[in-house]
Amino acid sequence: MFLVLLVEDDPIFRKILKHELAHWFPSINIEEASDGKEAVAKTEASCPQIVFMDIRLPDESGLQLTKKIRAKCPGTSIAILTSHDSPEYRQAAKDCGASHFFVKGASDGCEIQSFVKSLLEG
Numbered sequence: 001m002f003l004v005l006l007v008e009d010d011p012i013f014r015k016i017l018k019h020e021l022a023h024w025f026p027s028i029n030i031e032e033a034s035d036g037k038e039a040v041a042k043t044e045a046s047c048p049q050i051v052f053m054d055i056r057l058p059d060e061s062g063l064q065l066t067k068k069i070r071a072k073c074p075g076t077s078i079a080i081l082t083s084h085d086s087p088e089y090r091q092a093a094k095d096c097g098a099s100h101f102f103v104k105g106a107s108d109g110c111e112i113q114s115f116v117k118s119l120l121e122g
Helices: 011-024 036-045 062-072 087-095 109-121
Strands: 003-007 029-033 050-054 077-082 100-103
Touching: 003 011, 003 036, 011 029, 011 109, 029 036, 036 050, 036 062, 050 062, 062 077, 062 087, 077 087, 077 109, 087 100, 100 109
Parallel strands: 003 029, 003 050, 050 077, 077 100
Antiparallel strands: none
């Protein structure tokens, strides 16, 4: 089972991303978390292959959460999703163990689709 976890506090953005991923990859399972506590609980239940992680969450930094998930699930690919595109954020994401960085509104669906496809095929 190929599992994707969407960690995003904006329910509209989360719903759109889930819909797109389900359309592109109907065979994957997609779970959602709206905050860090829920994300930790879901990764403790089973390590997803991919986590799409918002940087700003209501209860915890997505960067700190990335470190926690990376420690528990070292094989998980973590892609940061943020509206804040700066070299500092990109470096911080990399330092915390994120493997990809997507900017909301600037990254198109093809980039995300290619990212997921490469992991499905790899």
